[in-house]
Amino acid sequence: MSSLSRAEVAKLAKLARIQMxxxxxxxxxxxxxxxxxxxxxxxxxxKSDVQPTSHPLPVNNVSRPDDVIPSLTPEEALSGAPAQxxxxxxxxxxxxxx
Amino acid sequence: xxxxxxxxMAAALAAKEISSVDLTxxxxxxxxxxxxxxxxxxxxxxxxxxxxxxxxxxxxxxxxKLAPLAGVPIALKDVFxxxxxxxxxxxxxxxxxxxxxxxxxxxxLKSNGIVILGKTNMDEFAMGSSTxxxxxxxxxxxxxxxxxPGGSGGGSSASISAFEAPLAIGxxxxxxxRQPAAVTGTVGVKxxxxxxxxxxxxxxxxxLDQGGPCARTVLDAALLHEAIAGHDPKDSxxxxxxxxxxxxxAKRGDVKGLKIGIIKELQGDGYQKGVLNRxxxxxxxxxxxxxxxxxxxxxxxxxALAAYYLIxxxxxxxxxxxxxxxxYGIRVGEGDAEAVxxxxxxxxxxxxxxxxxxxxxxxxxxxxYDAYYGSALKVRTLIMQDFAKSFGGADVLVSPTAPTTAFxxxxxxxxxxxxxLNDIATIPVNLAGICGMSLPSGLADEDNLxxxxxxxxxxxxxxxxxxxxxxxxxALLSKWGAPLLDKAPALGGAK
Numbered sequence: 356m357s358s359l360s361r362a363e364v365a366k367l368a369k370l371a372r373i374q375m376x377x378x379x380x381x382x383x384x385x386x387x388x389x390x391x392x393x394x395x396x397x398x399x400x401x402k403s404d405v406q407p408t409s410h411p412l413p414v415n416n417v418s419r420p421d422d423v424i425p426s427l428t429p430e431e432a433l434s435g436a437p438a439q440x441x442x443x444x445x446x447x448x449x450x451x452x453x
Numbered sequence: 454x455x456x457x458x459x460x461x462m463a464a465a466l467a468a469k470e471i472s473s474v475d476l477t478x479x480x481x482x483x484x485x486x487x488x489x490x491x492x493x494x495x496x497x498x499x500x501x502x503x504x505x506x507x508x509x510x511x512x513x514x515x516x517x518k519l520a521p522l523a524g525v526p527i528a529l530k531d532v533f534x535x536x537x538x539x540x541x542x543x544x545x546x547x548x549x550x551x552x553x554x555x556x557x558x559x560x561x562l563k564s565n566g567i568v569i570l571g572k573t574n575m576d577e578f579a580m581g582s583s584t585x586x587x588x589x590x591x592x593x594x595x596x597x598x599x600x601x602p603g604g605s606g607g608g609s610s611a612s613i614s615a616f617e618a619p620l621a622i623g624x625x626x627x628x629x630x631r632q633p634a635a636v637t638g639t640v641g642v643k644x645x646x647x648x649x650x651x652x653x654x655x656x657x658x659x660x661l662d663q664g665g666p667c668a669r670t671v672l673d674a675a676l677l678h679e680a681i682a683g684h685d686p687k688d689s690x691x692x693x694x695x696x697x698x699x700x701x702x703a704k705r706g707d708v709k710g711l712k713i714g715i716i717k718e719l720q721g722d723g724y725q726k727g728v729l730n731r732x733x734x735x736x737x738x739x740x741x742x743x744x745x746x747x748x749x750x751x752x753x754x755x756x757a758l759a760a761y762y763l764i765x766x767x768x769x770x771x772x773x774x775x776x777x778x779x780x781y782g783i784r785v786g787e788g789d790a791e792a793v794x795x796x797x798x799x800x801x802x803x804x805x806x807x808x809x810x811x812x813x814x815x816x817x818x819x820x821x822y823d824a825y826y827g828s829a830l831k832v833r834t835l836i837m838q839d840f841a842k843s844f845g846g847a848d849v850l851v852s853p854t855a856p857t858t859a860f861x862x863x864x865x866x867x868x869x870x871x872x873x874l875n876d877i878a879t880i881p882v883n884l885a886g887i888c889g890m891s892l893p894s895g896l897a898d899e900d901n902l903x904x905x906x907x908x909x910x911x912x913x914x915x916x917x918x919x920x921x922x923x924x925x926x927x928a929l930l931s932k933w934g935a936p937l938l939d940k941a942p943a944l945g946g947a948k
Contacts, residue, residue, distance in 0.1 A: 364811065371770060371814045372777070373807055374795035383811060386869060390812065393870055394759045397828040400835060407830030408837060410660045410690075411646045411886020411912075417689035431553035435781030446779045447790045 358388040455479050459525050459619040459673040466524040473506035473524030477568050480526045484617045487944040492592050493612035495531050496539045497571035509566040522676050523566030528618035530609050531572035532579055534653040535559045542655050543577040543587035546782045546801025556653020557685045558622060558664050565680045570618055573608030577803045579629055579657045581605050582875040586805045591862055594637060596902055596941050600859040603633025609667045610637040614938060620677050621667040626658050627761055628879025630665050631891035635854035635905020638893045638937045640674045641667045645912045646886035647692035650685035658768040661883045671892060671922040675703035694913060702916035706923030709743035714847030718754045719878045725857045727897025728904040732853045735894045735906050738928040747847055751839035754881050756832045761880045762873060763816045763829035770813030837885045844911050849921050852878045854891035854905030882909055890918040892926055893937045
């Protein structure tokens with residue numbers, strides 16, 4: 356299981372919302388054979404008695420006092436938007452047909 | 454003046470021998486003179502820097518109490534937000550974005566009166582070891598313009614080694630501060646994970662990313678470290694504890710009686726002979742200063758690179774989902790939201806970023822999660838155990854920072870695995886969340902290019918790096934008779 360077909364890479368690209376070209380898909384499926392072969396080595400030592408570590412710090416549920424603090428104005432928050440309308444982010448259609 | 458250390462500049466400013474405005478102008482002049490060759494900067498903010506410098510000069514004239522580095526200029530890696538200043542992370546997808554807020558690191562620089570000259574070039578979203586992955590073209594190593602300055606923070610390391618700035622800020626996810634420092638003959642520190650706030654640092658791999666100082670001397674790095682470090686309520690993974698006393702340690706520089714552990718697995722095959730020669734000489738110097746040298750073994754390090762190239766891509770595939778063409782950045786294409794998102798991400802991301810997003814998407818996908826991401830997390834535990842055991846018998850651990858000196862631009866561009874191997878000695882530190890420093894150990898015999906010496910210490914023991922680093926730096930300086938950077942070739946318009 357250390358290579359990926361072009362169709363599998365295409366499916367991953369769709370999941371990741373990247374509209375890749377055919378040339379990119381070909382290149383990636385070739386590279387993945389090498390890369391997956393190298394990273395799959397983790398399985399050699401990942402025995403069932405080893406606990407996983409997802410984060411270097413043992414912190415949980417860090418919260419701050421529930422106080423109102425200054426935040427961005429609507430103008431600031433919208434300042435980088437590709438499109439805006441009536442103080443809101445204007446986005447392409449998300450659901451169903453027009 | 455631009456060739457002096459930041460602490461010397463700070464002393465000259467305090468003594469009113471020079472103004473911050475003049476010091477800032479001298480650096481802006483230098484940037485104008487050499488950056489067309491080096492390409493360390495993506496954006497130079499002359500106006501902002503000069504007005505910040507003037508404010509420091511005015512405050513000093515009024516007799517206000519100023520921070521130690523007040524008035525000294527700095528270069529900021531383009532992965533930190535700075536209000537109103539273009540922030541691209543080396544990516545086309547953020548082209549033209551001007552953040553509406555300052556990162557905590559940026560805010561700390563400003564409150565310390567440190568003058569921000571501009572934003573430095575980097576591998577796109579900090580993914581790379583050469584700065585060749587920047588969408589805006591590579592940065593060139595001032596030691597040899599045909600070579601890479603390291604990465605991802607190649608712009609930061611090149612700016613200080615080219616004397617365009619005395620200080621810079623970098624970020625280190627797998628070595629992006631330390632490896633560039635090694636190949637440019639400068640000093641770089643990855644603080645303990647959680648020691649410096651990540652608020653406003655555009656996320657690549659959240660459990661690994663750490664901002665830190667880049668400088669030309671150990672003391673300068675320590676001064677900058679203390680200026681940017683500390684607990685930040687805006688970053689939930691920021692450590693709520695006093696900042697380690699790194700400046701005092703950098704001034705102490707005494708290794709007598711310390712135990713220094715050489716990591717057996719981080720040398721030998723794959724390491725350039727000249728890099729190992731300089732490493733071994735540095736060990737002899739430390740032994741001569743009274744340190745006890747021991748050898749330690751970290752058998753799981755063999756799997757660190759593989760674990761890193763599963764964990765970092767997995768986290769990045771999730772983090773970079775925010776670049777969806779809706780709230781900031783570019784928007785490309787027509788149709789519904791999904792079509793626009795897919796077209797924008799295709800146009801906006803470079804090859805390496807796409808490669809890692811796809812790899813991470815795969816490693817996290819149902820059916821493969823346990824075999825890939827899950828296994829990598831177990832390796833992370835094993836690496837932490839190796840470190841814990843080794844620190845039981847040594848105060849600090851050491852290795853070469855990178856296995857080779859700077860390679861040629863383009864040399865590894867088509868071989869991702871060869872590129873990844875450059876971080877083999879720096880990655881374990883990130884996986885364990887501990888701290889590490891790289892400082893110059895000299896020039897490799899084969900190519901007369903800088904080699905780096907890495908020091909590692911347990912979490913929140915950052916002062917040990919500076920203590921040992923300062924001792925070695927002083928011993929090397931007295932051996933060389935002059936700073937290593939004096940050996941770098943003069944860039945065009947040399948004075």
